[in-house]
Amino acid sequence: xxxxxxxxxxxxxxxxxxxxxxxxxxxxxxxxxxxxxxxxxxxxxxxxxxxxxxxxxxxxxxxxxxxxxxxxxxxxxxxxxxxxxxxxxxxxxxxxxxxxxxxxxxxxxxxxxxxxxx
Amino acid sequence: xxxxxxxxxxxxxxxxxxxxxxxxxxxxxxxxxxxxxxxxxxxxxxxxxxxxxxxxxxxxxxxxxxxxxxxxxxxxxxxxxxxxxxxxxxxxxxxxxxxxxxxxxxxxxxx
Numbered sequence: 001x002x003x004x005x006x007x008x009x010x011x012x013x014x015x016x017x018x019x020x021x022x023x024x025x026x027x028x029x030x031x032x033x034x035x036x037x038x039x040x041x042x043x044x045x046x047x048x049x050x051x052x053x054x055x056x057x058x059x060x061x062x063x064x065x066x067x068x069x070x071x072x073x074x075x076x077x078x079x080x081x082x083x084x085x086x087x088x089x090x091x092x093x094x095x096x097x098x099x100x101x102x103x104x105x106x107x108x109x110x111x112x113x114x115x116x117x118x
Numbered sequence: 119x120x121x122x123x124x125x126x127x128x129x130x131x132x133x134x135x136x137x138x139x140x141x142x143x144x145x146x147x148x149x150x151x152x153x154x155x156x157x158x159x160x161x162x163x164x165x166x167x168x169x170x171x172x173x174x175x176x177x178x179x180x181x182x183x184x185x186x187x188x189x190x191x192x193x194x195x196x197x198x199x200x201x202x203x204x205x206x207x208x209x210x211x212x213x214x215x216x217x218x219x220x221x222x223x224x225x226x227x228x229x
Binding site for chain 1: 122158159160161162163166206208214215216217218219220221222
């Protein structure tokens with residue numbers, strides 16, 4: 001499809017389990033972002049890639065969270081030893097231009113992966 | 119983390135009515151954005167504002183970038199049932215790559 005694709009749509013994990021969430025950005029988009037959206041809240045920034053380089057990971061809540069984009073297209077967000085507080089919707093967004101550009105606000109979001117940790 | 123202030127949390131209006139939402143911050147932003155999110159979907163951009171005082175329209179939507187650069191307003195005129203959803207404001211400073219979002223306002227439209 002033409003939009004940002006995320007998989008799986010839903011993931012249920014037992015506490016302590018590792019999970020991997022995938023994002024396929026729009027083809028040719030330079031910038032890729034991960035956001036975390038808790039229930040009843042707005043999205044909160046996790047990390048930013050420009051092509052394959054992870055330029056900002058200041059929003060990752062702990063060292064259990066790891067993201068990669070090795071070839072500058074598909075990205076994976078990995079959460080190790082999941083905890084209940086990790087339950088949220090994880091949104092991926094992509095943009096045609098570099099992240100610190102004034103036009104970067106034209107982000108295209110995927111539908112998200114809803115993670116539930118039991 | 120830091121979030122923009124949006125209130126009330128929910129708004130209920132009658133179809134055909136106009137509705138106004140505002141968003142405030144203690145920090146200055148150089149770009150203000152309004153997004154709409156439907157259940158099970160990601161946010162979709164409605165309007166982007168780039169300059170203090172700017173007033174921009176997109177169909178029945180009108181948004182303004184506050185003069186102080188610490189607030190923004192969104193107006194929806196002649197509401198229709200498909201306006202139902204969660205409306206988020208977001209700010210971009212340009213100093214880094216991240217958008218800061220408000221908590222959102224859930225809009226319900228009674229037919």
